[in-house]
Amino acid sequence: MFRAGGVRRVQMANQYAETGRRWWCGDSAHGYTRTQMCKGRLGKRSALTRDQCTVPVGDAVVDAAAFNVFPDAMVDELLRQLPGVEVDAEGNATAMGESMTKLRVNGKDFFTNDVKEFISKLPAYIVDKIQVIDDFGDQANFTGIKEGKPQKMLNIVTKPGLNKGTFGSVGINSGTNDQYGLQGNGNIWRDTRQIGFSSRYNHADNGAGSSDNAGGGANYRNTFGKTSLSFNYNLNDNRSANESLSNTETVNTIGTIYDNIFRRANNESNMQSLNTSLQTTTKKMFLNVGANFSYSNNSTQSVSASNKTGIIQQDFFNGISGLSSSPVATLNISMSRKFAKPGKGFSLNLSSSLSGNNSDQNIDSRTFYYDAATGTLAKDSLLNRALGTDNRNLNTSISSVYSMVLGMRPDSARRNLSFNYRATFGSSNSNQLTNVIDAAGISRYVDSLSTDVRARNFSNGIGITYGYNAKKLSYSLGLNATGQVQNGSYFKGTLKRRVQAFIYSPVINMSYKIGPTSSLGAYYNGTNVPPTAYQLQPVRNVQNLQNTVIGNPDLKPSFSHNMSVSYNKMQKESGRSLMLSLMGGATQNQIVMNVVLLKDTLNSLKQETRFLNVNGTYSVRGNYSYNIPINKNKYNISFRGGVGFANNISYADNVKNYNRGINVSQSLATGMFTKTLQLNASAGYSYSTNSFSLLQFASRDIQTWNFGLNGSVRFWKGTGLSVMVTKQLNSGYVLSNTSPLLISANIGRGFFKNKLLSLNLSANDLLNQGNNLARSINGNTVTDVRTNQITRIFTAGLSLNLQKFGNGRKMAIEQ
Incomplete structure (x- = not known):
């Protein structure tokens, strides 16, 4: 049956006490310790194994035995019967329209934590309960301080004794359209010790050309005492061809432009990634260190034909060939410390990412201009360009939270006050060299079509939050204030801009358990988005000759406000369920486009795009x-x-x-x-x-x-x-x-x-x-x-x- 309850993971190993073959769980989430027995599958008091121990508090919990599935069904087939849950043909799972992006089994990390990958590999017969959880992260679960937007997490609770296994498959396939493939995967699961691998190769003709997809991966996860360690490596190699037909309609104050575009492209890409994580959790300390690395190479060859009618009458043919590479490295460190006084703690988070993109493109463009009155060809132009681009980005953020308990009430409710500080730094360097190649094959550097953009973004913010946590009602209310500074340097430093902004945003997070089978939740999330180098650079970007793009160095960062309210109710006797959600958002200083029509050198019209901030x-x-x-x-x-x-x-x-x-x-x-x-x-x-x-x-x-x-x-x-x-x-x-x-x-x-x-x-x-x-x-x-x-x-x-x-x-x- 479905009930409005959920799981609070009880992770502190030193709070488990073994009595014979029974496990008892201690709960210290409210700043005190109380011992209770975990509830069994049908809600009766029963002793379960340690890996089964969960405490219902506020999220959706579904009893798997209440649904009829085939004896050989997988978990994805079980999920398709759950109220409010959808699983599409590709295996992507959503709950009330929100993607479920993280998977756990018995409240613990499971291989890569990829929902899509494993719901089609795990059999439904091992499942006792399915839980859809609003997850704020492991650090929030440790500290009890929950801010921002939660992610939908899927937690599978297995039947007693089924928290380990060995599973995998090897398959071949063949079909029409020159289709053939080979796949294989294997997984060794011993509760917290997990080893897995996968590989695949598929070939097909999709009508536009041959498509090849090859790849593989390996992952390892294990727990040593109170420390867990994981590695995940993936390799993907793709070659694909595609065709598309599009119809666009663009309106300006003087009329409409109609454009029919046919495009054919061949793409080759290779990507490797390595993700590592180290996490330690004790009664007083939480530490998580994660490092991710990836490197990709891409090759593209495309041709397109465009037929414009309306206020612009042109035919446009474009051919592009290019190579690019993109390295990315990220480091995330999260630490929390609980002090001797209950409810008093300190958290520190550090995040840094370094990325780059290097590309070389050859673009051949030919434009045919037609007389607006007669429709006959008036003139044509040919332009061959070579573009070299080098982009480098560094983003670093640091945040800290200090929390203290204001007091305990007789009903076991905890009141706390927390203070936070946040700082971010972003650096972006973008250089593009443009050469024009004439009919004789001679290359000429064009300074006016080349760019040199250096942007720096700084922000500092402070906030205060009041939290209340009781058996039925939990909420956080507060206020954040953030100052932002953006410095830009253009044309090799000859033009400089400085933009400042100051923003207030509230902190709202609430959950209320109305009754045993109904709950209400609400949250607010604010996000700051600085403009990109593409939007800032005050230099003409002529990659698309029919629409020149010029940035605005005076752009301000935009700030998005997002609010959500949800209500869940389940009738215990009939099993009927009702789920309601209301979401809203507004953006300050939204960055939008301003598309204008201008006369070109051949006395025709062309589009020019600029950017500006609006509310x-x-x-x-x-x-x-x-x-x-x-x-x-x-x-x-x-x-x-x-x-x-x-x-x-x-x-x-x-x-x-x-x-x-x-x-x-x-x-x-x-x-x-x-x-x-x-x-x-x-x-x-x-x-x-x-x-x-x-x-x-x-x-x-x-x-x-x-x-x-x-x-x-x-x-x-x-x-x-x-x-x-x-x-x-x-x-x-x-x-x-x-x-x-x-x-x-x-x-x-x-x-x-x-x-x-x-x-x-x-x-x-x-x-x-x-x-x-x-x-x-x-x-x-x-x-x-x-x-x-x-x-x-x-x-x-x-x-x-x-x-x-x-x-x-x-x-x-x-x-």
Whole structure:
């Protein structure tokens, strides 16, 4: 069953006391120690093993036995039945629209902590409970001071004795479109000691050309006493070809520019990364040191053809070839210390990152100009450029918090006061050398098209926060004040700018347990974003000859305010659940574009983009999810929906343009779940409209109806058949083929004991109607894009699967 409770990890090893084979947990999160017994699977008082010990306090907890899944199901199939949780076809999991980015098992780090990677590898039969947690980080759990926006974390609580295992697979696949591949992975899990590896190679022809994807990784994690150590190495090598067709509509005060663009590109990339972490936790001390390194190489060759009509009539052909490399190194140190007096503590955080980007590009551009009255070719121009770019960035931040207890109340509530200091430093050096190559192949350096930008950002901030922590109600209220200084140097130091700003922001964080099965939460988060070198440099960037970009050295940093309120309720007897969320945001000194039309040297028109700060951008959105289980979750009905409003600002020809957008979505889904048959049917509607204050810009509306039916059945010695049918009815797009009917199917069979060997045959998009269509709006431009890819694919796969958990016996799902 689902209940509004959660887990508070009890990590202090010296607070565990073993009595026979029973474990008792001490809880010191409120500044005192009280001993209590962990609750068992059905809420009854029972003794569990140490790895099972969790204390419910305020997050979503789901009993896995309340849901019907196939005996051979994986965790991702279990998650798809959870209220408010969605898992897409790629394995990305979200809870109430927010991504779940971190995974733990029994409250402990699990291999790479990657949700997407492991929910498809862990079997559902080992799961006792699923917990969706608003996670503020290990340091916040240690100190009890929670500020900022939490992340959605997935915690899997295993059944007793199943906190260890060995699992992995080796598979091959082949299919149409010259498709073939080989994958393998292996994992050794001994509670806190974990060793894993993975490798893959896939080849296919996606319709635009060949695509190769190869990679591998290895990770190690172990705990030595009170210290945990982890390493994670990854290597990725990709070669891909792609084609796309886009239609853009750009509005200015004198008219509209229509642009149809065809683009074809071949990309090659290689990336290596190493992530390391060392963490020590004692009763009085918390220390975490993390270091991450990555290096990537990229090679790109692309050609594009653009046909402009409207107030500009041009044809534009562009060819780009380039090489680039990007090294990145980061270091993070977090430390907290608790003093002898309960509730008194000090925390220090240091973060530093160093990154660079070096690239060389050759750009060949040819422009054809047409007479506006007759449409005949008037003139053309050819320009060949060589660009060399060197970017280097250093960002460092330090923060400290001192907290003290104001007193304990008789109801065991703790009141505390904390003081914080924050300082950041950012350094950005950007150099670009531009050479123009004439018809004879002679290269000439152009100083006016080259850049030399040096930007420095400093900020200092102080804050005070009052915290209250009780059994039902916890909140933090405070105020932060931040001063910012930005120094810029341009044209080799001949032009300098200094910009200052001072910002106040509140601290709001609250959680309230209304009853045993309902809770309310709210938080506020403020984020400072300095302008980039690209936005600051007062030099013409002519990589796109049809839209020259000139930065603004007087730009101020922007500051985003974000607020969220959530409410969860579960009816214990019926199992019905209601989840509500309301999110809003506003930005001070938002950096926006000002696109103006200018005469070019051939007496035609071209666009020029500049940047400026504005106020008045904001957004608000509300979501809900209501789930009705029937007959002990054998059937269910769920309603989901949301309404959002956004007000954005841009400029066209120095005239302010308001873009007000409304988005409405509503869906109804029903399901039937048994041990041999699972069916899901859904219907959804979404409506999106954008209205603009510029008179030339008509309202842009998109309506989409989605209908889906998918089912899975197990028959004849574990053979499985799955069919998925979806129908979309889209209106409002400029590009065609907007209402596809997609039909896919899969049949699989397991062989030998525990399905050691499995064979799968799959067919994707039998009618070949996939369209890969999307719309985006940026400033005064609306863009529809369709990626040209083959979507009708037939595949056969054979895999060898190894699984052994606990004592090696596969446990059936509990009755």
